[in-house]
Amino acid sequence: MCLEMLFGVSLIFQPTLSQAQSVPSNHSPTFDEVLAAPDDPEINTAYAKAQIAAGNFIFAAAAYERLLLGQPDDDVTRVAYAEVLLNLDDPVTAGQELAKLGTVTLTAEQQAQVAILQGRVATKTAGASK
Amino acid sequence: MTRFPTLSVIVMLLAAQLAPPASLAQAGGAAIGVNGAIKNVVQMKTAKDRALRPAVLREAVHIGDTVASGPNSALQVLLRDQSVFTIGANARMTIDRFVYDPARGSGAIAASVARGAFRFMSGRAAHNGGVAIQTPVASIGVRGTIVEVLVGEEAITLMNGESTLRGQAVGADANTATLILLRGPGPNRVGKDRVGAIDITANGRTTSVDRAGVVVIKGPNADASQTFPLTQAIEQRLDANLTTAPTPQGQRAVVAEIATSLNAALTGDPDEIAAALSRIVIDYQGSPAALQAALARVANALPLNSASFATLMQLSFLVMTSTNAQSVGTLGREIASDRGRQLVAALTTGPRPTLQDAVAALAVNRAASATSLSAAATSGLRDTLATQIIPSSQREPTNASPS
Numbered sequence: 001m002c003l004e005m006l007f008g009v010s011l012i013f014q015p016t017l018s019q020a021q022s023v024p025s026n027h028s029p030t031f032d033e034v035l036a037a038p039d040d041p042e043i044n045t046a047y048a049k050a051q052i053a054a055g056n057f058i059f060a061a062a063a064y065e066r067l068l069l070g071q072p073d074d075d076v077t078r079v080a081y082a083e084v085l086l087n088l089d090d091p092v093t094a095g096q097e098l099a100k101l102g103t104v105t106l107t108a109e110q111q112a113q114v115a116i117l118q119g120r121v122a123t124k125t126a127g128a129s130k
Numbered sequence: 131m132t133r134f135p136t137l138s139v140i141v142m143l144l145a146a147q148l149a150p151p152a153s154l155a156q157a158g159g160a161a162i163g164v165n166g167a168i169k170n171v172v173q174m175k176t177a178k179d180r181a182l183r184p185a186v187l188r189e190a191v192h193i194g195d196t197v198a199s200g201p202n203s204a205l206q207v208l209l210r211d212q213s214v215f216t217i218g219a220n221a222r223m224t225i226d227r228f229v230y231d232p233a234r235g236s237g238a239i240a241a242s243v244a245r246g247a248f249r250f251m252s253g254r255a256a257h258n259g260g261v262a263i264q265t266p267v268a269s270i271g272v273r274g275t276i277v278e279v280l281v282g283e284e285a286i287t288l289m290n291g292e293s294t295l296r297g298q299a300v301g302a303d304a305n306t307a308t309l310i311l312l313r314g315p316g317p318n319r320v321g322k323d324r325v326g327a328i329d330i331t332a333n334g335r336t337t338s339v340d341r342a343g344v345v346v347i348k349g350p351n352a353d354a355s356q357t358f359p360l361t362q363a364i365e366q367r368l369d370a371n372l373t374t375a376p377t378p379q380g381q382r383a384v385v386a387e388i389a390t391s392l393n394a395a396l397t398g399d400p401d402e403i404a405a406a407l408s409r410i411v412i413d414y415q416g417s418p419a420a421l422q423a424a425l426a427r428v429a430n431a432l433p434l435n436s437a438s439f440a441t442l443m444q445l446s447f448l449v450m451t452s453t454n455a456q457s458v459g460t461l462g463r464e465i466a467s468d469r470g471r472q473l474v475a476a477l478t479t480g481p482r483p484t485l486q487d488a489v490a491a492l493a494v495n496r497a498a499s500a501t502s503l504s505a506a507a508t509s510g511l512r513d514t515l516a517t518q519i520i521p522s523s524q525r526e527p528t529n530a531s532p533s
Contacts, residue, residue, distance in 0.1 A: 031212060038166030038208050039187055055321030058276065062214040062251050065373070066206050069167035069216075072374035088323060089316025090276065092342070092365045103378040124318070 034063070039070050045077065052084065060084045075104055082117055091124035161190035162228040163209035169374065171200035172217070191225065198222045199246065204372060211237055213253030213261070218371035220284065221246025226264075230255050240264070245282040245305075247371035250275070257324070266306040268332040268347045268354065274324030276313040278368055285309040285346075288367045294358050295346065303349025308332075310345045311360060311368060317341075330354045 028050040029043045037043050048063035064081035067074060078097055085094035098118055106114065165174075165185055173182035174189070175196045182198055191207050199205060199221045207215040211230040217223050222244040230237035237255030242264040250263060252274050261272035265281050280288060285307045289299035295309075310330060315323045327340040332347045332354045339345060343357035344364060358364075 035164055035208065035210070037188070038164055056323065057319065057321045058251050058315070058323045059212055061276075062208070062212070065214075065216065066167040066208070068374050069169045069204055069206055073376050075376060078376065087320040088276070088314050089319040090314040090342070092360055092362050093313060093369070095362060096365055096369050100375045104376050105379045
């Protein structure tokens with residue numbers, strides 16, 4: 001008798017809850033929803049985007065940081081996090097996050113996005129040193 | 131007699147009898163926030179606890195709660211006003227005060243940090259300057275900001291590694307030396323966030339910092355230093371204590387391999403389990419920290435039920451405590467034995483442990499594991515185990531269900 005039969009559960013890995021429950025693209029989660037599910041990628045990504053649109057970049061940065069603690073291989077979130085840091089005029093940390101992506105294989109679109117952000121980092125850094 | 135080192139951890143987990151994570155609503159009005167993210171080993175002590183115990187994701191946080199982190203670990207506490215404390219490696223912090231009036235968007239926060247690294251990102255309560263962070267030698271008043279602090283020996287290590295700060299390490303106190311880093315937001319930020327600014331009070335004197343930079347307080351009765359420029363090298367060193375890095379591309383395949391191995395192990399096929407254990411040991415021979423991180427990531431990505439969690443625990447400890455190839459093979463088979471099933475069944479009757487429990491349990495055996503794996507490396511385990519892996523072409527079909 002295998003473990004699957006013993007416990008009556010599927011032992012084949014299933015999609016995570018967050019993967020299974022998609023947040024509608026037009027839904028802006030409330031902060032209470034974030035508090036209830038601070039580790040949910042869908043909710044927190046949607047929340048971060050809403051905060052960016054509202055001009056609250058620190059709140060967006062906090063959401064992305066939270067997601068990256070749980071899923072450090074989420075390259076899309078890391079790029080978004082770097083962009084938010086740039087908007088917070090923090091080119092040093094933004095550059096740090098972009099540099100971390102040097103060890104992974106990005107899509108052509110991501111590579112182009114990273115190149116643009118690295119250009120912004122260089123510009124800001126040069127401006128700050130003058 | 132066959133060894134079964136996983137018994138100790140299973141007993142430990144059963145004894146822990148950890149309650150399921152309490153939601154903020156369940157915790158009542160006194161809750162001031164939640165554990166928003168946990169990386170590796172983080173412990174927490176609330177008013178209900180007699181000692182530190184593993185922190186739980188989504189668990190409510192209250193005034194007076196203390197959190198403590200281990201090496202390569204981090205916790206993000208998300209407060210009701212959207213302030214965020216990120217506690218990095220080897221840190222200990224207590225939230226002493228939290229008052230927040232959502233209607234007015236004002237409030238007050240006070241926290242004390244005894245050691246280690248942490249980051250504070252201000253929320254709505256900080257808009258009126260109501261945030262104070264206490265370290266052993268300084269008080270930091272926050273006026274809307276992202277600030278990072280390093281207290282103790284690691285602050286000295288960082289200073290010694292940076293030419294611009296090395297002089298500050300001379301005479302610095304190993305227990306209380308404090309490095310304060312204002313990151314931003316900078317004056318050229320976009321959006322509504324206030325420009326970062328902090329007031330540092332040390333030795334009775336207050337220093338204001340309103341541009342990105344680094345300030346050092348060497349210890350008790352020491353003044354705050356001048357503000358040094360924030361460089362990429364300094365941020366990189368502090369960053370290592372507070373954030374994560376992606377798995378390099380080459381290692382991502384190994385992590386996926388572990389997931390596949392665990393999946394195969396869960397079929398209950400003894401040979402598959404033995405092969406899975408062998409592959410994990412070979413992939414991570416001599417590097418228990420990497421193994422721990424990989425297992426944590428795998429577990430994070432998986433919807434573990436009690437049975438699969440128990441198997442993961444067993445796999446982890448088998449790998450980290452086995453010292454020879456024979457024990458790996460034997461114990462791998464034992465997981466699927468009746469005795470193994472009984473232990474797993476016993477585990478499923480109690481509260482479901484969390485990933486954090488698993489990682490914390492792994493950390494308990496950190497030293498022993500390092501020793502064991504080191505010994506294994508010198509005894510040629512890798513070569514021995516390599517002969518035990520069953521090529522996929524020779525394996526019997528498993529009884530795994532199609533997805």
